[in-house]
Amino acid sequence: MILKQKVLFxxxxxxxxxxxxxxxxxxxxxxxDNEFEWVIxxxxxxxNPEQKILDYLNTGAxxxxxxxxxxxxxLKQAIPISKKAKTLFPxxxxxxxxxxxxNQPETVLHSGFVDFIINGMGDxxxxxxxxxxxxxxxxxYEKIPAHQVPHNLIYKQQQELVFTAKDGIYNIDELPxxxxxxxxxxxxxxxxxxxxxxxxxxxxxHSSFGCPFTCSFCAVxxxxxxxxxxxxxxxxxxxxxFLKENYGGDSIEFHDNNFFVSxxxxxEFAELIMNENMIWWGEGRIDTIDKYSDASLxxxxxxxxxxxxxxxETGNDDMLKQMDKGGTQSAAQIKKFAARMAKFxxxxxxxxxxxxxxxxxxxxxxxxxxxIAFIREIKEINPATEIIIYVYSPVPTxxxxxxxxxxxxxxxxxxxxxxxxxxxxxxxxxRKNPLTPWLTPQMVDKIKNFETVLNGYYPTxxxxxxxxxxxxxxxxxxxxxxxxxxxxxxxxxxxxQKFWLKYRQPEVQGF
Ligand code: B12
Ligand code: SF4
Numbered sequence: 001m002i003l004k005q006k007v008l009f010x011x012x013x014x015x016x017x018x019x020x021x022x023x024x025x026x027x028x029x030x031x032x033d034n035e036f037e038w039v040i041x042x043x044x045x046x047x048n049p050e051q052k053i054l055d056y057l058n059t060g061a062x063x064x065x066x067x068x069x070x071x072x073x074x075l076k077q078a079i080p081i082s083k084k085a086k087t088l089f090p091x092x093x094x095x096x097x098x099x100x101x102x103n104q105p106e107t108v109l110h111s112g113f114v115d116f117i118i119n120g121m122g123d124x125x126x127x128x129x130x131x132x133x134x135x136x137x138x139x140x141y142e143k144i145p146a147h148q149v150p151h152n153l154i155y156k157q158q159q160e161l162v163f164t165a166k167d168g169i170y171n172i173d174e175l176p177x178x179x180x181x182x183x184x185x186x187x188x189x190x191x192x193x194x195x196x197x198x199x200x201x202x203x204x205x206h207s208s209f210g211c212p213f214t215c216s217f218c219a220v221x222x223x224x225x226x227x228x229x230x231x232x233x234x235x236x237x238x239x240x241x242f243l244k245e246n247y248g249g250d251s252i253e254f255h256d257n258n259f260f261v262s263x264x265x266x267x268e269f270a271e272l273i274m275n276e277n278m279i280w281w282g283e284g285r286i287d288t289i290d291k292y293s294d295a296s297l298x299x300x301x302x303x304x305x306x307x308x309x310x311x312x313e314t315g316n317d318d319m320l321k322q323m324d325k326g327g328t329q330s331a332a333q334i335k336k337f338a339a340r341m342a343k344f345x346x347x348x349x350x351x352x353x354x355x356x357x358x359x360x361x362x363x364x365x366x367x368x369x370x371x372i373a374f375i376r377e378i379k380e381i382n383p384a385t386e387i388i389i390y391v392y393s394p395v396p397t398x399x400x401x402x403x404x405x406x407x408x409x410x411x412x413x414x415x416x417x418x419x420x421x422x423x424x425x426x427x428x429x430x431r432k433n434p435l436t437p438w439l440t441p442q443m444v445d446k447i448k449n450f451e452t453v454l455n456g457y458y459p460t461x462x463x464x465x466x467x468x469x470x471x472x473x474x475x476x477x478x479x480x481x482x483x484x485x486x487x488x489x490x491x492x493x494x495x496x497q498k499f500w501l502k503y504r505q506p507e508v509q510g511f
Contacts, residue, residue, distance in 0.1 A: 005063035007038040008056050012077035019044035020204035021192045024068040026178040028122045033179050043077045045187050050081050057089050068098040075420050086113035097122045102223050105154045111417035117154040120223045123175050125152040169209045169229040189247040197462040198279040199251025203243050207231045211258040214325040216402035220257045228261050233268035254282030260289055267296050270303035283309040286337045287329045297344045312350035315374025338382040351388040354447045357405050357438045364438055372450050389451045409437045449487040456493040457482035
């Protein structure tokens, strides 16, 4: 039976271009599809999403407003629109899900305009929450025994935050299929399948939850506590084939936090996709994939796995031990593995985190210099390696050694939700401006200037708009600086990147 209260979903704008299928909302829409009518407003696809949302709410048919929110630009629409919706429609139940909401619950709920947070997976909690509100009202938790309140919820009772029990990761093969056809009635799906380095119509697909590791800087850890579960290769293949045949998808970006945890699943998927002529990409761990056999790597490449994203993080073994919990990654392995990937013609995309806290400014600077030297070494070993540089920005991981170190420096996250949308914190989210007290402007400049020269001398293969001629010109211009290691004031390279190449940094636009 379809209930009369409707659900309005909102995917706040997250990208200026290369926006992806709104998988977070598709997952929770699938969970309520048989019982509630729903519509979606996608901020990536609307000139004026606020107006569209208010038009829907003015119909009086919507009882629930569900938003997915990750840190960064999504907050720019999520915060003011939620506030306005709450002011104009105080009876509306506003529910936030996604990584920002789960990791910053105090700030979100104390704002007064969000009623509930889905903490982690919403596939079970969300339908249960809606049913309880329909039956018992918004304050259902005052009427029913505590054990009947849905898991994976955070809400405010009096002034206190209540965290309900956390479920483990559900069996993903048992979750309902995404309602792609319904989305397509509202937003043309082929327009979500953008042109990327991988192909002309790239599918964003998410095939697993969590991650078995506990890196001390990672936002996945507090939510999934070192658990990982993946959908079976057969089901991934079935859905990819559906998107290929119905909407023209020709390549895949796997959005899993760690796609390659199971060699068996990866190889099974490679075998299934082998003859579909699709290029694919995902995120993995060096120490995990280094254990894959040569035969597996060969098969993956043959089946279209052209590039893999890895958190290389740093060339400092002590720091790796501190950051990379549960893993066995070392500087020597990072280098050896770059060479191994070259053998199989798979491009390793290595991301580094520079500017982690240290006991003295000299130690912090010394580490930055060492990481720069390490990145140069990697480029010598395998010049095809794509390098992504992040400036370290803390994630509030309670009890983590690295986060305790960060708090000791005096660093604090904003306490008011609306402070997250001032320019400084937005740049913080994009890992561009760390606002971390141990980093001096000289340190940040050094990292950025090196990055500019590196990207000039080795232009990324992933920005498909840059021509061969443009690449050779910028490489030529950057060669002297790169070879002589003179990185400061690289204005000529910056100007070329900005005005001529209109260079897009993957860490800003996401991958
Ligand atoms: C796709 C994606 C993007 C896309 C946006 C997609 C879009 N909507 O158009 C792009 C590439 C633009 C992007 C950008 C960024 N992203 Co992003 N992104 C992801 C990614 C890879 C997948 C999200 C996804 O679709 N998951 C699949 C769904 C099914 O899972 P889910 O989101 O967890 O949803 C479940 C629950 O969370 C919950 N839920 C979620 N939303 C909602 C909403 C409601 C109403 C309910 C009830 C439940 C609910 O229920 C769902 C089903 O169980 C995640 C990593 C990941 N694997 O999730 C990172 C991730 C969310 N991004 C992250 C970050 C930091 C960013 C950036 C801010 C920075 C960066 N450099 O990457 C940028 C911002 C740049 C910008 N211009 O916006 C981090 C967040 C970390 C944190 N500190 O909290 C993540 C976790 C990656 C990571 N491991 O670091 N991103
Ligand atoms: S391996 Fe990646 S996803 Fe897993 S905990 Fe470490 S950083 Fe997070």
